[in-house]
Amino acid sequence: MKEEISKVLETAKNEIEKASSVHELQQLKSRYIGKKSVLNSFMQKISTIPKEERPTFGNILNETKNQISELLLNKEQRIKELEYETTLKTESLDLTMPGRKREKGSLHPITKVWWEIEDIFISMGFEVAEGPDIEDEFHNFDALNTPPDHPARDLSDTFYIDNDVLLRTQTSTVQVRVMQKHKPPIKIISPGSCYRNEHDASHSPMFHQVEALVVDEGVTFTDLRDVLNIFIKKMFGEKIESRFRPHFFPFTEPSAEIDIICVKCYGKGCNLCKGSGWLEMGGAGMVDPNVFDILGIDSKKYTGYAFGLGIDRIAMLKYKIPDMRMLFENDIRFLKQF
Amino acid sequence: MNVSYKWLKKYVDFDLSPEELQVKITFAGIEVEAIEKLGEELNQVKVAKIIDKKKHPGSDHLSICHVDDGDVVKQVICGAPNCAVGQKIAFTPVGSRLGEFKIKKVKLRGEESYGMICSEKELGISDKHEGIMVLPDDAPIGQNLGSYLNLDDTSFELEITPNRPDLLGVYGVARDISAILNLPLKTPEVIIKECDEKIENNLILQNDAPDLCPRYTARMIKGITIKESPAWLKQCLISIGLRPINNVVDITNFVMMEFGHPLHAFDYNKIDGKKIIVRRAEKDEKFPALDEETYQLNENDLVIADAEKPIALAGIIGGENSHITEETSDIVIEAANFLYSSIRKTAGKLKITTDSSYRFERNIADETADLVSRRACQLILELAGGTLLKGKLDSYPNPTGKRLVSLRPSRVKSLLTINISNEKIKEYLKLLGLSFKGEEKDNLTFEMPSFRKDLEREIDLIEEIMRLHGYNNVKTFLKPQNIMDKKIFSAHRMVKNILVSYGFSEVINWNFGDPADLDKFEISEDDERRNNARLKNPLGTSFSIMRSMLIPDLFKNTLFNINHGQKNIKIFEQAKVYTRKNEKLATEKLHLSALMTGFLNPVYWGDNQRQINFFDLKGVVEEILDNLGLKNYDFKKSGEPFYQPGLATDVIYKKQIVGSLGKVDPKVTIKYDLEQPIFVIDIKLDDIFHLHKMETPVFKVIPKFPFILRDLSFIISKQHNYDDIISTIKGVNPGNIKKVVLFDEFTDKNIKKEFRSLTFSLVFSSDTKTLTDDYINNILQNVIKKLDSKYSIEMR
């Protein structure tokens, strides 16, 4: 019987050595040391040998079992190491091939600038207000100190829907609505679409504007200059200075036009600034007390300032877009650049 | 640190309930972490009288007593040798709870006991455990013990910030309370009587480490008697969580807790060489401490030593070799100050925290040392007798000078926007112990008290003024304008960003529209989109209305781009549409429209390109609605005239159509010279924001029990749609079927016409337990039964 056992060990050794996969080893394991294995069948024969030999026999059987299981374990480890080596050798890639990307979408450059403007002003404590595009004459003209016979009404070619109903020519209409509804302090910007009946290389019949209004006790011209200065520097860079030039707007007094140093030549003079070194950015001024009176705000107690800037123009300057028409052509090759 | 209501009241005569006092302390800038009612436990215990006592027949040391608590007479078994008939004792009846210990009716060797006669230790009053607590004869029977012993009190656990070591004593806290209540602070009167014998003849002080010990004082008292402390002293200590030990130890603890400056008492007769040496420890020097541990020290540690050995670890813990015992008669009172960083290092290294080290680590003042020394002597002479030797030993090489700080009243007013007079400023600061030194134009000068090392600059004084004035008494002016709706504002941006992340490019078209587009899109005459706002002076007929749809412009943009060589196009526009009928102005509503055509994905070597289909479109819509937080939206066949029949749905939310999506009818696209399939989305954003309140997500508990997945595959008639099937499956056990995901759909020649194969993945879980296989199999069988009875499915 001992010989038979050592013979089993011998064949097991050989077969384990020959095995080439973990799966094979599992089969060998159940064949040699599992419940229905050869060695177990010897165990059942233990009753056939003399009592005094039984312990020795048991020992031999156990030892053989241990030896086989150790052989199996060693072999399994060697196979796994080999598999690992193979993995390293076979799994190679051309790492220079392109990665899987999502297709890139894009925000319109006007939106990008629009959001940036909102964020800068929100960071300075402004809120964003909205109003209708289709307006009445009161909000677009009368409330802004431009009575019917006022020459300022000729300044803009207005689209009309009805006798009294029009497409707003500026977003100051929103300021009027806010002043009608809210008590000071007011600190808002109102970005939005505006319309004027003119269409050429530098004018679009629909364009985008942002207007600001601040009304409180003790609001000064300095506040106006400070806010605009900070805005312009945040938008165009530290180097860009601004200046105020006296001008006329019906709803502000004093009124000014805002110029900034040319973003292309930094003041030296170029084709963008037509040699002047300055670019016109928009209008500003202190709210005319008449406007407060029309809207029932105590003009003795409160002061305020307002200004308006062209969003499309800022986008064109910022992204160096040469032609306004490109903004509304919606060529994907254009849109994906931003 | 703990302070108690009654102890505080010794110094400030406030008329506040403990709860009101808590509010005042909090707004003085001292955070109250916890508040505890004291004596409640002891109020279960009654003053009672032993009316008879006999020996327990079954025991040598037990006796059977009867006690009268004024209400009833109870039998109690007592083991204490000192119990005697006629005594007033503390009786704890059955049902009371002392700490963790519940008093129950028990049988002791065959005799029943209905309660317990307690020792002081059992009552948590002191460490005395030999024998029961015997009360004075005049103690009224039946009174609650807590009230009788005057232990009814409220304790406040305070969090003292590191800049305010002066608050580490009850008196310091009282000072701030007096300041905030503007009530006088009653300082204990300290008068000591010395005898003629000089301390110098009995003890020598040698300070070898003035860098680590800026001040050391010692006083000596001879002939004291160590005994139990009087009730008032014990009450104070108990009220802040300290256990009374004996009169001298109790006094040093009391004075430390009163003024926040620790002291230590040595047994004079154990000081070798009658010499106190303040010195650095030697390398590896051993020190046996009071806590029965022996610490190994080095040159960085400071010790108080006598001629032979260390007798205290400076500022941290006393020595086992020199402490006060019952036999002590002559004592040395140490009151000193030590370098806070050195104390912190040593205490940290040796892992010892004591009430003393806690205070010294916080950089207390040198000056208070003499005060606490005299206060302790006063109380010892009063409560332990003896005679105080003349004078004191005092090593104080570098006394702290006067510290002056100036303050500009104008600065106070402008910084705090309060109107406050110079007189009021002086009053506030005086209450905190600062003394006014002089006034020039807009400049007040004060001398800082020694205990407020934190006050160094003008701004420190301004903070104190503000604290007493009350932070919440400063007016505020600004209010939010509430003009913009921040949630909607962000939602507009989010929607655009989602589309960009799906590869869409944003377009912006003029808001003018062409009425002919409405015809091309087969919009019926009675559709509201035909109620146009018409311009009286348009640029031309193709710009003669304000547009009521965005999609026609997207078509024109698509054609433009196809003509410029693009085939795969994804664009969107978010803009207002306008209608006008009877309204004075117009109705303006924000819409989102998007268009996709061509291949879904760009050319990529690892993937095949795939034509866009309806589900690509639907996924985008679902993504947007999910991100807006909409729940329970639905897709129903669309009635829009411009979609290919059967390939478009409306989006339904709260029974309203809030959008549509689908493949545009080729009949319509061809009118725009578009030959490839076009898919569009139109979402009425304003309508959604009108119906849907955007809510902030609220955390939900993450499920504790595991999820288990099972797949279900069957063949089913095409007349049943997914929506129906999935709600049937979920309906079988909505509690345990957490999720049902469509895994696969297919048809092939082995499946009957008009039938399809669907595979669902079911996620099972329970909120209360781990589901067993049997349990899940059972649910799965029910699902199959239900599907079969409803749809006659064939399992695969």
Ligand SMILES: [Zn+2]
């Ligand atoms: Zn220039």
